[in-house]
Amino acid sequence: MTTHTFDIIVLGGGSGGYAAALRASELGKSVALIEKDKVGGTCLHRGCIPTKALLHAAEVADHVRDAASVGVTASLSGIDAEGVRAYREGIVAKKYKGLEGLVKARGITTVAGEGRLNADRSVSVGDDVYVGSDVVLATGSYSRTLPGLEIGGRILTSDQALALDVIPERVIVLGGGVIGVEFASVWRSFGVEVTIVEALPHLVPNEDIAMSKGLERAFRRRGIQYSLGVRFQRATQDDTSVTVTLEDGSEFTADYLLVAVGRGPATADLGFEEAGVVLDRGFVTVDKELRTGAPGVWAVGDIVPGLQLAHRGFQQGIAVAERIAGLSPAIIPDAQIPKVTYSSPEVASVGLTEEAAVAEHGADAVTTYEYNLAGNGKSEIIGTGGLVKVVRQKDGPVLGVHLIGDRVGELITEGQLAVAWEAHPEDIAPLIHAHPTQSEALGEAFLALAGKPLHAL
Numbered sequence: 001m002t003t004h005t006f007d008i009i010v011l012g013g014g015s016g017g018y019a020a021a022l023r024a025s026e027l028g029k030s031v032a033l034i035e036k037d038k039v040g041g042t043c044l045h046r047g048c049i050p051t052k053a054l055l056h057a058a059e060v061a062d063h064v065r066d067a068a069s070v071g072v073t074a075s076l077s078g079i080d081a082e083g084v085r086a087y088r089e090g091i092v093a094k095k096y097k098g099l100e101g102l103v104k105a106r107g108i109t110t111v112a113g114e115g116r117l118n119a120d121r122s123v124s125v126g127d128d129v130y131v132g133s134d135v136v137l138a139t140g141s142y143s144r145t146l147p148g149l150e151i152g153g154r155i156l157t158s159d160q161a162l163a164l165d166v167i168p169e170r171v172i173v174l175g176g177g178v179i180g181v182e183f184a185s186v187w188r189s190f191g192v193e194v195t196i197v198e199a200l201p202h203l204v205p206n207e208d209i210a211m212s213k214g215l216e217r218a219f220r221r222r223g224i225q226y227s228l229g230v231r232f233q234r235a236t237q238d239d240t241s242v243t244v245t246l247e248d249g250s251e252f253t254a255d256y257l258l259v260a261v262g263r264g265p266a267t268a269d270l271g272f273e274e275a276g277v278v279l280d281r282g283f284v285t286v287d288k289e290l291r292t293g294a295p296g297v298w299a300v301g302d303i304v305p306g307l308q309l310a311h312r313g314f315q316q317g318i319a320v321a322e323r324i325a326g327l328s329p330a331i332i333p334d335a336q337i338p339k340v341t342y343s344s345p346e347v348a349s350v351g352l353t354e355e356a357a358v359a360e361h362g363a364d365a366v367t368t369y370e371y372n373l374a375g376n377g378k379s380e381i382i383g384t385g386g387l388v389k390v391v392r393q394k395d396g397p398v399l400g401v402h403l404i405g406d407r408v409g410e411l412i413t414e415g416q417l418a419v420a421w422e423a424h425p426e427d428i429a430p431l432i433h434a435h436p437t438q439s440e441a442l443g444e445a446f447l448a449l450a451g452k453p454l455h456a457l
């Protein structure tokens with residue numbers, strides 16, 4: 001047994017873990033970053049980056065298909081699954097190389113292997129023991145399935161769906177949340193017959209109802225089928241197809257079934273509870289500053305209950321590193337974290353939905369305004385419809401910003417500033433949005449809420 005001593009031991013090199021390691025090293029700490037697979041984690045290798053590469057390829061396919069509508073002569077002769085794979089893998093490889101270089105340049109020691117927390121809060125990797133005054137747990141998450149629904153063969157998680165080297169003819173997507181909706185969007189653009197099965201009454205059910213309805217309309221127009229409000233009962237597969245049966249007896253048959261019903265925390269059998277870390281249904285219980293029940297042990301990323309997003313992991317990792325170094329970073333509530341579903345159209349939001357705002361402040365204290373992208377020049381030019389919805393407290397700050405339309409994900413930062421800075425629409429209304437941009441649609445909503453609409457009634 002060899003003991004290695006560092007200031008900080010980080011267990012898991014995904015978004016949360018590597019952000020903690022990078023910031024801690026910047027602050028002069030010695031860091032061991034333990035990773036059993038590849039630094040970069042789910043987001044870089046199996047999540048955000050490869051799926052967004054797929055979505056970009058899908059967007060290009062749609063543009064080529066629709067080229068005649070803008071007077072460009074082109075025709076889509078097919079999707080080359082191998083070419084798409086090479087493009088996607090090339091992007092991931094470049095980003096991975098850059099990240100590895102950065103981690104090395106910051107003097108972080110990466111340890112390849114599976115780590116386990118010991119009762120004395122050291123971390124073992126094989127015969128080596130890593131000791132630090134602080135340990136950051138960042139072991140991430142895995143794709144969940146439903147009871148009785150076994151992954152394998154034609155029944156895939158997002159990991160296997162990404163690795164598929166064929167473009168299927170028909171796919172069923174179980175789950176109408178962000179991951180399911182993004183894959184459905186990609187496949188449809190690649191010419192696949194797609195059916196989404198969602199047990200709740202709407203797609204993207206965590207979003208404002210106006211966004212869910214907008215996405216449902218847009219998907220219907222794109223020929224994406226969906227079944228809402230009926231629960232999954234079983235799936236059976238043979239050599240050529242998979243059939244899904246719902247509780248109302250309806251059946252769907254396709255080449256593959258993607259199971260996208262959420263992600264569970266990867267915390268089992270890692271010694272966490274024996275070391276005094278409290279778990280609740282597998283998630284790590286933390287205080288507002290991300291301290292676990294064990295002194296000197298912190299948790300960040302998808303193992304912490306709340307939004308499972310890479311940028312939340314980055315933010316938490318940075319904040320924990322700063323706290324360990326004696327700084328006092330702000331506590332960012334989940335309601336101030338922007339969320340983007342990168343389908344076509346995109347859905348982006350920050351802050352409270354109208355329903356949540358009414359529940360928190362009362363119906364009389366909440367005002368909303370909806371600006372249709374039909375009135376926005378740039379949206380017309382790029383051929384997207386959609387909506388901006390701003391929720392404000394009456395005579396008070398902006399509580400939520402909700403967007404749907406192609407490319408609107410890029411606009412959500414302005415919404416985040418408005419919500420986090422508790423800006424009143426009257427504060428933002430005098431600030432000018434460049435013309436013609438899609439951001440003008442947000443500007444129009446703020447102008448209208450400030451009582452001086454420009455291109456609206």
Ligand SMILES: Cc1cc2nc3c(=O)[nH]c(=O)nc-3n(C[C@H](O)[C@H](O)[C@H](O)COP(=O)(O)OP(=O)(O)OC[C@H]3O[C@@H](n4cnc5c(N)ncnc54)[C@H](O)[C@@H]3O)c2cc1C
Nearest residue numbers: 012014015016036041042043047115140301302308309310
């Ligand atoms: C298909 C898909 C698309 C996504 N798209 C987006 C998106 O567009 N935007 C967004 O913000 N988020 C997206 N996410 C979510 C995002 O990937 C996660 O929120 C983020 O990766 C969480 O970071 P993390 O550090 O908590 O965990 P992870 O990234 O999962 O990293 C955990 C790391 O810990 C390692 N590990 C686990 N246990 C051990 C151990 N015992 N010893 C050593 N190493 C260990 C794992 O190998 C892994 O590398 C997506 C996820 C998926 C699946």
